[in-house]
Amino acid sequence: MEGPVTIRDVAARAGVALSSVSRVLSGHPDVSASMRAKVEAAAAELGYEPDLLAQSLRSGATRTIGFIIRDIANPLFAVVARACEQELRRNGYSLILMNSDGSVETESKNFALLRRRRVDGVIASLVAEDSPYVKKTILSLRAPLVLLDRDVKGLNASAVITDHAIGVKAATKHLLNNGHREIAFISGAANVYTTRNRIKGFSEAFAEAGVALPEKLIALGGFDAEYALIHARHFLLKNPRPTAFVAGGIGSTAGVVRAFNEMNLKIGKDVALVALDEWPLFDVFATEVSSVYRDPEAIGSEAAHLILEVLNGNEPRESVIDTKFTARASSQGVI
C-alpha cells in the first residue's frame, strides 16, 4: 500500500458501490444493517480516514479559521491565540496562524492567501484601520470576520472590543490624585481603536480633574519597545521631567523601563509607572507595578464564540471585555 486509503478502496473491499460507502460513513439513514456492517468492517480493516481536502472541495466548507495578528510572540496575543485555538478545536475547526509583522502589505497578502485557502472565517487584529488595503481586502473575503480591538466602519464584522478607557481613566485619576501633573503617555499609533480608546480614558481623567492635558508628553507611534525607549528617553530629558509614565502595551512598557534603567531611575521612587496589560511572570518579577489588566483568555475564547455564532447563521455582533486598574507600589510615593 502506498497512498492513503480512499473511499474507492473501501468500496472494492466491501464489494459495494462508492455511493453506498459514502452513505454509511456519513450516517445517512436509508442504509440496511448488513450494508452498514460490511462497509464499517472494510473501512476499519483498511484504516480508512476521509480526506478533508476532498470533503472541503465538495462541501464548500474547510472547517478552518484564519488568525492574523501583528506578532504571535507578543505574550498577550499568544494567550489570545491559545484560548481561541482551544475553543475552535473543541468545535472541529483548525486555526491557520499568520503574523503580519506590523506591515499592512503583509497583512493584505495574508488575507488574500486565506481567501484562496477558502477558510470559513478570519479572526484578525489589524495593523491599521485606515490603510488603503483594509476595506477592499476584507470586503472581498466572503467569510465571517472577527476583529480584535479594532473599529472599521462599514464591514458587517463581529468584534471583541476591550474597554481600555475605564481602566486607563481610573489609573490616570489615581496618578492625578497622588499629585502627578507631568504624566507621559507612550503607546501605539492612533490609527487603531486600542490607542484611541486608551487616550480617551486618559483625557477624560484630566478633564474631570480640571487639569490641562500634557499634550507634549503624549507619544503615539508604535507598540514596539524601540519606539517607547526613544520617546521615554526624550521625555526624561525635559524640564520639568515627567513624574509618571503610562505605558501602552507590553512592548511599550519594556521600552519605557529600559529608559528608566539607563538613567538609573527607580520605579515607584524616582518615577511612577502604570503598565497597560500584564506579561508572563508579572506576578513574580513585577509585583510592584501598577497595571490596567484585561483577560486575554476571555478575549480569545470570545473571539472563537463570535465566529462560531456567525457560522451558525447568527448576525455579527460586538462583545466587550473590561479592564481593571490595580494600584501598586510603582505609582505611589514618588511625589
Next chain:
Amino acid sequence: MEGPVTIRDVAARAGVALSSVSRVLSGHPDVSASMRAKVEAAAAELGYEPDLLAQSLRSGATRTIGFIIRDIANPLFAVVARACEQELRRNGYSLILMNSDGSVETESKNFALLRRRRVDGVIASLVAEDSPYVKKTILSLRAPLVLLDRDVKGLNASAVITDHAIGVKAATKHLLNNGHREIAFISGAANVYTTRNRIKGFSEAFAEAGVALPEKLIALGGFDAEYALIHARHFLLKNPRPTAFVAGGIGSTAGVVRAFNEMNLKIGKDVALVALDEWPLFDVFATEVSSVYRDPEAIGSEAAHLILEVLNGNEPRESVIDTKFTARASSQGVI
C-alpha cells in the same frame, strides 16, 4: 456574482477552453502570445484567484505545515512559532497551529487531524517520548516530521535539538565554585530529551567537582508553575535548606520564585537562582537573574529550514542549537 470566480468563468469570458486557461495561468511554455493576453485580461477583469483547495486535491500537496506544541502561550514557543511561520510563509507555506494542552491524547488527535488535512509536514514538540500513541501515530503520518528537542528512536524524522547540557553544566559548576552544595533542580518530566539533557549537564558538573549529586533535591515532573511551586516549597522546608535553585523552563521559574516570595527570600541574597530559558521583559525586570539562554528565533527558523529541506528531497537530519550561561547577581553572594 455570488460564488468566487473559477477557471471556468475565465474560460467563458476569454472564449477559450478550460485547459488553455490553466496552461496560461500556470506558466506553461506552449502558449501563444495572443492566447496569453486574452486569458490574462479575462482573469484580471474577473479578479480570478486559483482555489488552493482544488489545486491541492489535484496535486497532492497542500503547502501547509502542522505545528503541534504543548502551549503556544509559553513565551519561548511563541517566539519559535513566529520565526517558523515567517520562514515558512516566505516559502509559500501556511502554518496550522495546534496546542496539545499537555495531553498525549489531544496530541494524538491533533496528529490524526493534520493527517486528514493532508499537511505536507509537521513540526512538533511532543508531550512525551514514551507514550503508547507516539510511535504509531507518527509513523502513520506519511509526511516529513521535525521534532523540537525530542529524541524518539526509529522515526526517520528531523530534529532541532538544544544542547542544554553545556549551559546547565557551566551554571552548576559556577554554583559549586561559589560554595553551594545543596542545589535544588526543578524541571519537567524525564520522559523528554529536554529534561534528560539538562540533568546530564547538572550531574556532570557534580561528578567533575567530585561532589555527590543531591538526589533528594531533584524534582522532575512538570513544566508548569504549580508543580514547581509545590516542590520548591517542600525543598525550602528541609534542613539543611537548599542554598541554590536551578529552575528548568519559564513555568518552573515562575513557581520557584513564587515560593521564594511566599517565604520572603530575596533572590541573590537569601537564595541563589539560575533560570533555564529567558522570558519577555527579562532584560528589564529580571536583570539580576542568572540564566541559561537559547535563541528561540534560531530554533524556529531552523525547524522551518529542516522541513523545507526534506520537502525538497533531502534526507532528514538533526540540527543543534547551543546554550549560553550568564552569571548575574542572583547566583552570587548568597554564600
Next chain:
DNA sequence: TTCCTCGATGGAATCGTTACCAGAATCTAA
C-alpha cells in the same frame, strides 16, 4: 394476481483544478 409504494442500492454528475491525448493549424524542407 396486479398495481403501487417505499426502502435500498448503483451509476453518474459535480466541486475547481491539472495533465494527458488527439487533432488542427502553421511552418519547414525536399
Next chain:
DNA sequence: TTAGATTCTGGTAACGATTCCATCGAGGAA
C-alpha cells in the same frame, strides 16, 4: 506541392468525496 515536424488548442479524465436520480426488489393493498 506535399510529407513531416512543430506549435498550439480543445476535450476529457482524473484527484476523493457527496448527492441526486433512476432502478430494482420486496411488501402491502385492492
